[in-house]
Amino acid sequence: MNALPTRTTSALLYLDGVHVSFDGFHAINNLSLTLEPGEMRAIIGPNGAGKTTMMDIITGKTRPDEGEVLFDGITDLTRLDETRIAELGIGRKFQKPTVFESQTIQDNLLLALNVDHSVRGTLFWRETKDESERIERVLETIRLKDARHKLAGSLSHGQKQWLEIGMLLAQDPKLLLVDEPVAGMTDVETHQTAELLKEINKDKTIMVVEHDMTFVRELGVKVTCLHEGTVLAEGTIDQVSSNERVIEVYLGR
Amino acid sequence: MMPHVLTRSLDRSATIFLAVVAAVGILIPLSNLLLPAGSMFQVPTYLVALFGKYVCYAILALSIDLIWGYCGILSLGHGAFFALGGYAMGMYLMRQIGSRGVYGNPILPDFMVFLNYPELPWYWYGFDTFWFAAVMVLLVPGLLAFCFGWLAFRSRVTGVYLSIITQAMTYALLLAFFRNDFGFGGNNGLTDFKDILGFNVQADGTRAALFLLSCLALIIAFLICRAVVTSKLGKVLIAVRDAESRTRFLGYRVESYKLFVFTLSACMAGVAGALYVPQVGIINPGEFAPGNSIEAVIWVAVGGRGTLIGAALGAVVVNYAKTVFTSGPLAPYWLFMLGALFILVTLLLPKGIIGTFNAWWEPWKAQRIAANAESAALEDGVSVSKPNPAE
Ligand SMILES: Nc1ncnc2c1ncn2[C@@H]1O[C@H](COP(=O)(O)OP(=O)(O)OP(=O)(O)O)[C@@H](O)[C@H]1O
Numbered sequence: 181m182n183a184l185p186t187r188t189t190s191a192l193l194y195l196d197g198v199h200v201s202f203d204g205f206h207a208i209n210n211l212s213l214t215l216e217p218g219e220m221r222a223i224i225g226p227n228g229a230g231k232t233t234m235m236d237i238i239t240g241k242t243r244p245d246e247g248e249v250l251f252d253g254i255t256d257l258t259r260l261d262e263t264r265i266a267e268l269g270i271g272r273k274f275q276k277p278t279v280f281e282s283q284t285i286q287d288n289l290l291l292a293l294n295v296d297h298s299v300r301g302t303l304f305w306r307e308t309k310d311e312s313e314r315i316e317r318v319l320e321t322i323r324l325k326d327a328r329h330k331l332a333g334s335l336s337h338g339q340k341q342w343l344e345i346g347m348l349l350a351q352d353p354k355l356l357l358v359d360e361p362v363a364g365m366t367d368v369e370t371h372q373t374a375e376l377l378k379e380i381n382k383d384k385t386i387m388v389v390e391h392d393m394t395f396v397r398e399l400g401v402k403v404t405c406l407h408e409g410t411v412l413a414e415g416t417i418d419q420v421s422s423n424e425r426v427i428e429v430y431l432g433r
Numbered sequence: 434m435m436p437h438v439l440t441r442s443l444d445r446s447a448t449i450f451l452a453v454v455a456a457v458g459i460l461i462p463l464s465n466l467l468l469p470a471g472s473m474f475q476v477p478t479y480l481v482a483l484f485g486k487y488v489c490y491a492i493l494a495l496s497i498d499l500i501w502g503y504c505g506i507l508s509l510g511h512g513a514f515f516a517l518g519g520y521a522m523g524m525y526l527m528r529q530i531g532s533r534g535v536y537g538n539p540i541l542p543d544f545m546v547f548l549n550y551p552e553l554p555w556y557w558y559g560f561d562t563f564w565f566a567a568v569m570v571l572l573v574p575g576l577l578a579f580c581f582g583w584l585a586f587r588s589r590v591t592g593v594y595l596s597i598i599t600q601a602m603t604y605a606l607l608l609a610f611f612r613n614d615f616g617f618g619g620n621n622g623l624t625d626f627k628d629i630l631g632f633n634v635q636a637d638g639t640r641a642a643l644f645l646l647s648c649l650a651l652i653i654a655f656l657i658c659r660a661v662v663t664s665k666l667g668k669v670l671i672a673v674r675d676a677e678s679r680t681r682f683l684g685y686r687v688e689s690y691k692l693f694v695f696t697l698s699a700c701m702a703g704v705a706g707a708l709y710v711p712q713v714g715i716i717n718p719g720e721f722a723p724g725n726s727i728e729a730v731i732w733v734a735v736g737g738r739g740t741l742i743g744a745a746l747g748a749v750v751v752n753y754a755k756t757v758f759t760s761g762p763l764a765p766y767w768l769f770m771l772g773a774l775f776i777l778v779t780l781l782l783p784k785g786i787i788g789t790f791n792a793w794w795e796p797w798k799a800q801r802i803a804a805n806a807e808s809a810a811l812e813d814g815v816s817v818s819k820p821n822p823a824e
Pocket residue numbers: 202207225226227228229230231232233234275
C-alpha cells in the first residue's frame with residue numbers, strides 16, 4: 181500500500197498521521213498512536229483535545245480525511261462501518277452513558293452479548309444456558325443483580341456508567357474504548373471502577389479516556405496526553421504530569 | 434418452537450384482545466345471517482360491511498404500529514401499500530366480471546374498452562386467477578417497501594426526512610394512478626365488481642364471510658406482530674427506536690432490521706387493502722391520498738403507539754367517530770375534529786388510550802414481578818450482593 185510494507189506491526193491498534201477536520205476546524209492533527217495487545221492506555225487532555233473524536237474514528241463513526249487506522253495489524257478500519265468494526269471486536273462505552281432506557285438492565289445486557297446478530301438469528305432466538313450464565317456473571321460484576329428487572333432509564337448516572345461497562349463485558353470485545361467511565365461516580369465507585377478495569381485488562385486491551393487524575397494514577401498505566409488533536413506527551417503518569425507543556429495546557433500550575 | 438412462540442406472545446391482554454376479535458368475528462356474521470331481519474339483535478348487512486371496513490383499518494393500524502411504535506419509523510405513506518394490495522384484489526375482481534360488463538367484452542374490463550385499449554396490458558395477465566392475485570397482494574407492496582427501504586435505510590435517511598419521502602411516494606403513486614393511460618382505470622378506479630371466487634360480492638353470505646375473514650386476518654396479523662415484538666428481534670427494534678447509533682456499535686446491522694420490519698409491515702397493509710376492496714366495492718386513486726396515510730397514523734397515536742392493541746382499538750374508535758360525524762350535520766367539520774382530536778390526545782394522553790391504561794397498570798405489575806423474583810432468589814439461597822472489593 182505504501183513505501184513501508186513492514187509497518188503492519190504487532191500493535192493491536194495502530195493510528196498514523198490521522199487528520200480530521202470539521203468545516204475547516206482541525207479536530208485531529210497528524211495523530212499517531214499505537215496500542216500493544218494486552219495493554220491498557222489512559223488518554224488525558226483538555227476539553228476539545230479530540231479524545232472522543234479519536235474514538236469516533238476508531239469505531240467508524242467519523243471518517244478521517246487522511247491517515248491510517250489499522251486493527252490487529254491488517255484490518256483498515258477507515259473502510260468499515262460501525263457494525264463491521266463492532267463485529268471485529270471493538271467495543272465502546274460512550275462519554276454520555278448510552279443505554280437502552282426503556283428496556284430492563286437484563287435486556288440491555290442480552291442485546292450486548294456477542295452472539296448471532298442477524299435478523300434471522302434474533303427472530304428465532306431462544307435463551308440458552310450459556311447466555312444466561314454470562315449475563316448472570318456480568319450482573320454480578322457490575323452489582324446490578326437485584327435491579328435486573330428495572331428499566332435502565334431509572335438508574336442513576338453512575339449506575340448507567342456501570343451498566344454500559346457491563347454491556348462491554350457482555351460484548352466481550354478484544355479492544356475496549358472507554359470514554360470517561362467515572363464521571364458522576366462517588367470516590368468509592370471510582371475506585372471500584374479502576375479495580376474493575378484492571379481486572380478486565382488481564383485479558384483485554386483497553387483505551388480509557390478520563391479527566392480524573394486520581395483515577396488515572398490508580399490505573400498505573402502508560403498515559404498519553406492529547407492536545408489540539410495531536411499527541412503532546414506520552415509516558416508514565418509521573419513523566420507526563422511533570423511535562424512542561426502538559427502542565428501549561430492541561431493540568432495547570 | 435410454535436408452542437414456545439405462542440406462550441411468549443400471548444400475555445393476558447393479548448389473549449383478551451384475540452378472544453374479543455374472535456367473538457366479534459363469529460357473532461356478527463351469525464346474527465346477520467341467522468336472526469330475522471329487523472329483530473333487535475340482528476346486525477344489518479350494511480353494518481357488517483361497515484364493521485368489516487373498520488377491521489381492515491385495524492390491520493393497517495397494526496402494520497403502522499409495528500414500524501412506528503417499535504422501530505421508530507414514522508411512515509406517512511402506508512396508505513400506499515394498503516391501496517396497492519387493494520388494487521391487486523380489485524384487478525382480480527375486475528377480471529371476474531368477464532362478459533357481464535356494460536360493453537360485454539369477455540377479456541377487457543369496461544374502462545379499457547371505453548379508452549380503446551386494443552388488448553389487455555401485460556401487467557393484467559394472471560389476475561383472472563385468485564391465487565395469482567393473492568400472491569400479488571403480498572408481493573407488490575412488499576417489493577415496493579423492500580426497494581424503497583433498501584435505498585432509504587442504507588443511506589440512513591431517518592426521522593422527518595423519511596416521513597417526508599414516504600409522503601412523496603404515496604403522492605407520486607396517487608398521480609400515476611390518476612392517469613388514464615396507466616392502465617388501472619384512472620380517476621374512477623376499479624368498481625362494479627360482480628363476484629369473488631364464484632360468490633356474489635353483494636350477497637349477505639359473502640359479506641358475512643368477508644367479515645369473518647377480515648377478523649381472522651386481524652388475528653393472524655396481531656399474532657405475527659406479537660411474535661416479532663416479543664422475540665429478541667423485538668428488543669433490537671426497540672433499541673433501534675431509542676438509540677439507533679448505539680445499536681450499530683453493538684454490532685447490529687440496523688438497516689437490515691428496518692428493512693425486514695418495514696417490508697413485513699407493508700405486506701400486512703397490502704392484505705388489509707385486499708380485504709377492504711371487496712367489502713367497500715371500489716378502489717380508486719383517492720386511497721393513495723397523503724391525508725389517508727396521516728389519518729392512519731392518528732389512529733395509532735390515539736389508541737397508543739407501541740401497544741399493538743391500542744393501534745387496532747384506535748382505528749376502530751376513530752373510524753366509528755368518523756362514521757357518526759360525517760353522516761350528521763357536523764360532516765363538513767370532520768377534518769377539524771380529527772385535527773383537534775390529534776392535538777388533544779398529544780397533549781392530554783400522549784401515550785394514547787392503551788398506553789395511559791398501561792401506565793396505571795404497569796407499576797402494579799412490576800411490583801408483582803419484583804416480589805416473585807425476590808421469593809425466587811430466597812428459594813435458591815443465592816447471596817444477593819457480592820462482597821465489596823473496596824473494603
Ligand atoms: N461532528 C462534529 N462536528 C463539528 N465539530 C466537532 C464534531 N465532533 C467533534 N467536534 C469538535 O472537535 C473538537 C474535539 O472534540 P472531542 O469531543 O473529541 O473532544 P474531547 O477531547 O473528547 O473533549 P472532552 O474532554 O470535552 O470530552 C471539539 O472542538 C469539538 O467541538
